[in-house]
Amino acid sequence: SRYGPKMPLAVDCTAELIRCKVLDSSGRLKSHELILSYGLALVRFVNLITERKQKMVSIPLRQLAREVDIPIWVVDLRHELTHGKLPRLALCRKGCDVVLDWLRKMYWSRQLGNNLCEGSEDEDEEEEQEEVEANAELDSDGWE
Numbered sequence: 001s002r003y004g005p006k007m008p009l010a011v012d013c014t015a016e017l018i019r020c021k022v023l024d025s026s027g028r029l030k031s032h033e034l035i036l037s038y039g040l041a042l043v044r045f046v047n048l049i050t051e052r053k054q055k056m057v058s059i060p061l062r063q064l065a066r067e068v069d070i071p072i073w074v075v076d077l078r079h080e081l082t083h084g085k086l087p088r089l090a091l092c093r094k095g096c097d098v099v100l101d102w103l104r105k106m107y108w109s110r111q112l113g114n115n116l117c118e119g120s121e122d123e124d125e126e127e128e129q130e131e132v133e134a135n136a137e138l139d140s141d142g143w144e
Contacts, residue, residue: 009048010107016041017096017103024093031089038092039081045099046070046078069106074098 020037023029029037050064065075077095080087 008107009052010103013041013045013048014100014103014108016044017100020096032086035086035089035092038089038096039086042074042092042095042099043078043081046075070102071098 020034020041023037024034046061046065049068049070050061053059053064053067061078062072062075065072074095077087077091
């Protein structure tokens with residue numbers, strides 16, 4: 001709150017995503033309301049993080065996301081939330097978890113001198129392989 005309008009994007013995005021998880025676990029919101037809440041946080045994350053890399057010439061969002069290692073299926077989820085039919089709540093929850101993990105790796109662990117990353121490299125490689133497999137399943141499921 002001390003930063004005001006100069007709040008780092010990663011902090012703002014993390015706060016919104018955590019707020020969604022807290023609302024979800026409270027059980028006070030309906031499924032549709034949770035989808036909208038997660039959806040707004042995910043759309044803002046993709047837009048804000050990729051916006052910094054946008055040049056004078058319009059660069060496709062998928063390419064910008066690839067450059068900063070945001071999974072393409074998260075960009076596709078953002079597209080569906082913005083322009084298409086609302087996805088399932090489970091997919092929004094998965095997107096939130098993946099994005100929070102991205103923020104942890106790309107922002108928070110760097111801010112804390114990588115003290116959050118005490119696991120071995122083998123564990124990281126295993127986690128990355130599991131994520132690739134899970135993302136492949138999400139891609140093949142479509143938006144049903």
